[in-house]
Amino acid sequence: YAEGYPGRRYYGGCEQVDIAENLAIARAKELFGAEHANVQPHSGATANAAVLHALINKGDKILGLELAHGGHLTHGMKINFSGKLYKVAAYHVDEKTSGVDMEAVERLAREHRPQLIIAAWSAYPRQL
Secondary structure: OOOEEOOEEOOOOOHHHHHHHHHHHHHHHHHHOOOOOOOOOOOHHHHHHHHHHHHOOOOOEEEEEOHHHOOOHHHOOOOOHHHHHOEEEEEOEOOOOOOEOHHHHHHHHHHHOOOEEOOOOOOOOOOO
16 A cells, blocks of 8 residues: 555655556446545555455465564464464564575475465565
């Protein structure tokens, strides 16, 4: 998700988000015969839930950044819906480099064969 509204975001780089949101608004207005529609989730957690439910099924595997290493509750924590509905494997930030070792992520992905790998800039702001 992105804060603000299409064409009026608080930060740059949201052109693709604007396209998707405008499409969703148009479809919601048509579906409900409404003059206006707001399709924005009220939080990042809700946005993450929508994505997970849309892309994978209960019992599928996800690979996400460990919470203690900058991940999010919705990236597979046991107390969250994501940790209850999905099988979870986690990758980590290297303590020496403060970076994610992408070769280690590849090894974990090959080992666990997740249906979805979560790599979110909101959780890890460096280049992956």
